[in-house]
Amino acid sequence: MRKRNESVTVEHERAAAAPAPLDKGCSLRHSLRLPAADTGMKRPLGRRHGLWFRLRRLIIWLLGVYIAIPFLVKLCPAIQAKLVFLNFVRVPYFIDLKRPQDQGLNHTCNYYLQPEEDVTIGVWHTVPAALWKNARGKDQLWFEDALGSSHPVILYLHGNAGTSLCFSPFQVLSSLGYHVVTFDYRGWGDSVGSPSERGMTYDALHVFDWIKARSGDNPVYIWGHSLGTGVATNLVRRLCERETPPEALILESPFTNIREEARSHPFSVIYRYFPGFDWFFLDPITTSGIKFANDENVKYISCSLLILHAEDDPVVPFHLGKKLYNIAATSRSFRDYKVQFVPFHTDLGYRHKYIYRSPELPRILR
Structure with missing residues (x-):
């Protein structure tokens, strides 16, 4: 009996240890349901971990670039000079500056002048509205002679990141009876040469003398916009020192000096509170010989x-x-001259370069 009982016990133990047979309606996948559920729980956690790892790497990389840029600018001052001039930005690009008539300026002539050896600058000359009809189809000599007519002349000095074509008030000033002469500094548009503050000022002086040689006693006004205000005050200071001042100086959207403008520029926002901002970003501008000190020139x-x-x-x-x-206004040099400041309210939306749209401009200029 003992042996039989022992045999039955062994059989029961073997039966208990053996895996239960699968039902016909039960799949292998169903039988492994719990392990599959465990894998599914781990997969999203892995994805989240990988995403966070990549995001962290991106943040570290961006932080490294952010810290490296100031050192790069400090070591290569030419970078800041490029950012001040932005002469490599030509808007619009696909324009033939030799043909102002393609832009609807049938009363405008394109010249080329040579201020210095190996430097050539492109000049546009628009005649007053009274001469528009006569100007069609005329050559350069006719336009040069027209400067001797009894009309005042405005020499316009544009800002950075543009060409003479960006000077929108052509029609406005021409309709008010002005000759308008503008040009691209060396390195801008189709002008040949490398930009510098000294070179830009010399280009402006050369064009002014060229105008005066043809306009006789007709009044000549200097109009500078944005960066062009720095060129304008440099030019007019020189003209006053040699006792040949213009009739008046017009400054549109001027700054005090290039350091204060660079500190206030929107591009500087992300670094304005960076330790050593002046040393990293402003000193290289001065090192490059760029000052545009309007506050001193006036x-x-x-x-x-x-x-x-x-x-x-x-x-x-x-x-x-x-x-x-x-x-x-508090300078002795203006004791005998009129100094006027005309603000344009925010509601007008003229921003940086649309003051010429003001219907009040003709009255202001008169």
Whole structure:
């Protein structure tokens, strides 16, 4: 009996240890349901971990670039010079500057002048509205002779990141009876040469002398916009020092000096509170020989001054134009001359370069 009982016990133990047979309606996948569920729980966690790892790497990389840029600018001051001039940005690009008539300017002539050896600058000359009809089809000599007519002349100095074509007020000033002469500094548009503050100022002086040689006693006004205000005050200071001042100086959206403008520029926002901001970003501009010190130049200018500035200017802050006006208004050099500041309210939406749209502009200029 004992042996039989032992045999039965062994059989029961073997039966208990053996795996239960699968039902016909039960699949292998169903039988392994719990392990499959465990795998499914781990997969999203792995994905989240991988995403966080990649995001962390991206943040570290961006932080490294952010820290490296100031050192790169400091070691290569030419980078800051490029950013000040932006002469490599040509908008619009696919334009033949030799043919202003393609832009509807049938009363405009294109010249090329040579201020220095190996430097050639492109010049546009638009005649007053009274001469529009006569100007069609005329050659360069006719346009040069027309400068001797009894009409005043405006020499316009444009800002960075553009060409003479970006000067939108052609029609407005021409309709008011002005000859309008503008040009691309060396390195801009189709002008040949490398940009520098000294070179830009010399180009402007050369064009001014070229105009005066043909306009006789007709009044000549200097109009500078944005970066062109720096060229304009450099030029007019020189003209006053040699006692040949223009009739008046018009500054549109001016700044005090290039350091203060660079500090206030929208591009500087992400680094403005970076330790050593001036040393990293502003000193390289000075090292490159770029100052455009309007606040110093106005102390040596002796002619009428008109400053135009929009309150909503996002590029050159309004307070810089106002500050420049206050410096000029208290300067001895303007004792006998009119100094005027004309603000344009934010609601007008003129921003940095649309003051010419103001219906009040003709009255202001008169």
